Every structure is written in structure tokens, then in C-alpha cells.
């Protein structure tokens with residue numbers, strides 16, 4: 243591990259001048275049944291407006307961290323705050339949204355319009371506001387033309403973008419994306435990258451697509467065995483071959499000296 247990465251990884255905190263904190267995780271401890279521990283005294287802070295990549299080998303705890311952050315799983319101890327508000331397990335919090343790895347987990351009605359309207363409806367919004375949010379979210383993800391389609395009949399790439407729209411419709415300030423480019427073709431992946439680059443929310447993107455992290459994120463966390471082992475600028479962390487190999491990862495090709503762009 244590089245010294246810079248190691249120093250900032252000690253508490254999963256970041257150096258930023260931004261005042262507002264989007265996410266604070268303090269002293270989090272969690273284990274699944276029959277597991278010794280996955281997270282132990284885990285700390286993380288993410289400032290407003292940041293785009294943070296979450297990388298790490300299989301089983302390092304990325305998805306679990308997202309489920310804990312959203313209050314889908316309950317920690318054994320510790321605190322999670324979203325925009326300075328404590329997260330209550332099992333209670334809906336419109337400030338945070340999770341885009342699941344499999345869009346089929348997010349699309350369950352027979353019409354795209356109803357899937358995107360589902361969140362705003364449950365927030366108790368009036369019909370005018372719901373309609374406006376449905377249109378805006380579909381427009382933001384480039385899927386307006388799909389509004390009357392049956393979600394189950396969409397292509398994989400279309401489903402992924404509509405699934406993102408279902409989350410955007412709730413207007414969360416913090417969005418967690420779990421492996422959003424998995425199973426997308428090159429065109430759909432490019433659409434997704436452009437969308438993420440433009441997105442206004444604070445985002446955390448868990449992914450094995452290291453090139454996506456380089457293109458989208460201004461900070462990366464390397465997670466292994468439930469610990470942040472490196473935290474910093476994506477290009478700096480991911481060009482550390484020794485660090486990457488120690489955690490079953492590879493330096494992305496675009497960071498090799500012989501690769502030139504433009």
C-alpha cells in the first residue's frame with residue numbers, strides 16, 4: 243500500500259473542503275450469521291457532491307456495505323447518518339437510493355411508467371408531482387420513449403437505465419450504484435458512464451469495472467475483508483501494482499504508460 247493511500251485509509255475519511263457531509267458511518271460492526279465478522283469498527287465519511295468508487299475483490303463486503311448504508315441490513319453496532327440524519331433500519335429514507343445490481347430486482351410492475359411512479363407514490367406526492375417526476379427521471383436516463391413498455395420485455399441496457407430512473411424519481415441526494423455496468427454491452431456502458439459523469443447527486447459506485455471508476459469517480463475506496471485498505475485519487479491508487487495485486491485486483495490498462503488517448 244502506498245503511504246498516502248495508507249494514511250488516508252486509516253479511518254476511511256477524506257480530505258475535502260466541502261462543508262456538507264452526505265454520508266457518515268461510524269464504528270460500524272456487522273457479521274452475517276455464522277460469520278466471525280465482516281465489518282469491525284468501520285468508519286467512512288463522504289462529502290456532498292463527490293463521486294466515489296468502491297472496489298475490492300469478490301466477497302470483500304461492497305454489497306453488504308450498501309445494504310447496511312440503506313438500512314436494509316441492521317448493523318450489530320455503530321451509526322450511519324445520511325445528511326446528518328441518523329439512518330433507521332427498515333425505514334424508508336428518501337435522501338438515499340440504491341440501484342441494485344440486477345435491474346429485475348427494481349422493476350416489478352407491468353409498465354415502466356408505474357415502476358418509476360412507485361417511489362414518488364409511496365412518498366405521498368400528488369399526481370401532478372408524480373407525473374412530473376416520472377417524465378424528468380426518464381428524460382434524465384434517456385428512456386422517455388420506453389414509458390409505456392412492459393419492463394420485463396426491455397433489453398438489459400434499457401432495464402438498467404429505467405431501474406436508475408425509478409431511484410431518481412425519489413430525488414435522493416445520495417445514490418449507491420451496485421455494479422451498474424455488469425452485463426451491459428459497450429454502447430450501454432458508455433451511456434451509463436456519460437450519465438454518471440453528469441449526475442448531480444453524491445454517488446458511490448461499487449464495481450469491478452476499474453476503467454469506469456477512472457472515468458467517473460474523483461475518489462476511490464479499496465475494500466478488502468471489510469476494511470478500507472486504500473482511499474484516495476483513483477489513478478494514484480489503481481496504478482499501485484503491488485497494492486492492487488495484494489488485493490486480487492489488476493492495474494487498469496489505461497494507466498499503463500504505452501496507452502495514449504486523444
Ligand SMILES: Nc1ncnc2c1ncn2[C@@H]1O[C@H](COP(=O)(O)OP(=O)(O)OP(=O)(O)O)[C@@H](O)[C@H]1O
Nearest residue numbers: 274275277280298299300301302303304305306307
Ligand atoms: N446473506 C448472506 N448470508 C451469509 N453470508 C453472506 C450473505 N451475503 C453475503 N455474505 C458473505 O459476506 C461476504 C461479503 O459479501 P458481499 O456480497 O458483500 O461482497 P462483495 O464485495 O459485494 O462481493 P462481489 O464483488 O462478489 O459482489 C462474503 O463472504 C459473502 O459470502
